[in-house]
Amino acid sequence: MSERKDLGRAAQSAYLVVVLFLLIFPLLVLIPMSLGSSTTIAAIPQQWSLRWYDEVLGSPEWRSAFGWSMLTATAASIISTSMGYLGAAAMVRSKSRLQPLLQILILSPMMVPAVVVALATYLLSTSLGLDGGWVAISIGQSLLGLPVAALVIAASLRGIDETLLRAAVSLGARDRQVFLTVVLPMALHGILSAFGLSFLIAFDEVLIAIFLTTPSLQTLPVRIYQAVTYELTPAVAVVSVLLMAIVCAGMIIGGLYNWAMKRMVPATSQS
Amino acid sequence: MSVASRTGQPAASGFMSQGRQFVGLAILLAFLSVFFLYPLVEILVLSVIDAEGSLSLQPLYKLLTNAGIQSILLQTAVTSVTVAFTCLVIAYPAAACLARLEGWKATLGNIIILFPFLTSSLVRTFVFIVLLGRNGMLNQFLVSIGVPGAPWKLLFNQTGVIIGMTYVLLPYMLLSLVGSMKRVDARLIDAARSLGAGRVTIFFTVYLPLTAPGVAAGLVITTILAFGYFVTPALMGGPAQVMIAQLVEQQVVIMFNLSQAAGLSIIMLVIVGVAYAVAARWLGIARLMRAG
Structure with missing residues (x-):
């Protein structure tokens, strides 16, 4: 019986390893793919070179696309995070009967299909006269990140023990002091995660950017989309590797931050 | 809230004073109304205005009875359920x-899923x-291991779309399932075993029902x-795998037919809205959101 059980467990573990491998392997293949020298993409190039890194990093088109994406995604994630904080505070503390309605409203940009949000942003930008501007793209992208930001910040606000707030108030702290010295430091992890996640969502967003793109305003995903459709050169692999490096850096920073917080802050306040 | 009532201090309540909380909420609601709800209303209006400029359900009806659009909707539904x-x-x-x-x-497993x-x-x-x-x-x-029929056609057909979308969406399913599986109390499994249940019985009568909410939310x-x-x-x-979102994109970018794009958006919204309503009734909205 137990032998059979062990066998079953082993088979399951092996299966998990296979699934995880299949998840990560295609992304790892991008690295050799980006190191070829010919114009056709091969998983294992015949000749290794950094040619395409030179081309991408030296290309004004890719550089401007990256710049536009940094701009729209930064603006979008600032909006998402601040609006998400307001939403989270309302979701966590409100005892109103309208609370479920509020929650649905805050989360609705995530439930509405992205293409509908994109069309909405397109109409908005024409009726506000922002036609094709990066501001409209940022606003649309911030909508997509807002629900995620609100959820992540709400989770961190829920983790704050109300006794601490009460203690601060009873010791004479004003509202602003309670916020700056108690709430903000304890919710900082959530706020930074919300910022990071909404940045990635905005940075990866295609449809809003496609609807509002102009020849002089192309975000990175629009550029990648066009390159995959019309060119399919190792340049796309190079950009992919650079994007993965950003994600990797973000995950490492997040991990280190967590680790550092766990060492600095005693376990009691981490409940 | 409770802070104010218990300590007798004015203002301070939770994360902001009542007044400030109200202002914060007002800012958020204004933001969502102007940048999200208002354009959604615009889409709705665009979708129900016919060629003469008068209000009618005719344009939506025309879209829904169009054979081409029906087949794209069916294709979209079949693909998404299969995926x-x-x-x-x-x-x-x-x-x-x-x-x-x-x-x-x-930790390693989580990193590999999150990446x-x-x-x-x-x-x-x-x-x-x-x-x-x-x-x-x-x-x-x-080809190298001699699989009959290789090389297979795996791109620009239904197989390719299913493989690609499964890969892209698999992490959502994994995260949703792992969440519900972590909450399964191992003592329940032990209890079932000590009462003589076999592995198959335990799976179908204990483990599967306990993880069903995660399965449903993931689906x-x-x-x-x-x-x-x-x-x-x-x-x-x-060309045979065009899905509804692509159709909307084509209407906006290539055809400049905003009213058709709006009509298709409304159809999508209704379908997704019904799906969410059914799921929320069945699972509870909170659980659905946590899984997402």
């Missing part, structure tokens, strides 16, 4: 194992276009995400 169930079948055993892991193994989850969906679709091509890595491998999330998906079907599908 969701494929994700479930692949993810369930893996998630059950992942939920049991502890320590560095659990593709956070990586651009364009990047993930692009790599599959290269891998699944006629001379791609997979076909080269299949709902992946189906709805797949239903509105654009990138993967647009890049990996052929």
Whole structure:
């Protein structure tokens, strides 16, 4: 019986390893793919070179696309995070009967299909006269990140023990002091995660950017989309590797931050 | 709130004073109304104005009775349900194992799931276009081990779309399942075993029912995400795999037919809205959101 059980467990573990491998392997293949020298993409190039890194990093088109994406995604994630904080505070503390309605409203940009949000942003930008501007793209992208930001910040606000707030108030702290010295430091992890996640969502967003793109305003995903459709050169692999490096850096920073917080802050306040 | 009432201090309540909380909420509501709800109303209005400029349901009716659009809607529905169930079948055993892991193994497993989850969906679709091509890595491998019929056609057809979307959406399913599996109380399994239940009985009478909410939430999330998906079907599908989001995109970018795009958006909104309403009734909105 137990032998059979062990066998079953082993088979399951092996299966998990296979699934995880299949998840990560295609992304790892991008690295050799980006190191070829010919114009056709091969998983294992015949000749290794950094040619395409030179081309991408030296290309004004890719550089401007990256710049536009940094701009729209930064603006979008600032909006998402601040609006998400307001939403989270309302979701966590409100005892109103309208609370479920509020929650649905805050989360609705995530439930509405992205293409509908994109069309909405397109109409908005024409009726506000922002036609094709990066501001409209940022606003649309911030909508997509807002629900995620609100959820992540709400989770961190829920983790704050109300006794601490009460203690601060009873010791004479004003509202602003309670916020700056108690709430903000304890919710900082959530706020930074919300910022990071909404940045990635905005940075990866295609449809809003496609609807509002102009020849002089192309975000990175629009550029990648066009390159995959019309060119399919190792340049796309190079950009992919650079994007993965950003994600990797973000995950490492997040991990280190967590680790550092766990060492600095005693376990009691981490409940 | 409670702080103010218990300590007798004015103002301070939770994270902001009542007044400030109200102002914050007002700012948020104004933001959502102007930038989200108002344009949604605009879409609704656009979708119900006919060629003469008068209000009517005729344009929506025309869209719904159009054979081409019906077949695209059917294609979208079939693809998204197929992708969701494929994700479930692949993810369930893996998630059950992942939920049991502890320590560095659990961390490593989570990192491997989160990494593709956070990586651009364009990047993930692009790599599959290269891998699944006629001379791609997979076909080269299949040919080299002598699989009959290889190289297979895996791109620009339904198979390609299903493979690509399953890969892109698999992390959502895994995360949703692992969440519900972690909450299963191991003592219940032990109790069932000590009462003489076999492995199969335990799975069907204890484990599966306890993890059913995660399964349902995962299916709902992946189906709805797949239903509105654009990138993967647009890049990996052929002309017969056009999905509804692509149709909207074509109407905006190529045809400049905003009222048709608006009509299609309203149809999508209604379908997704019904799906969410049913799921929320069945699962509770909080659980659905946590899984997403």
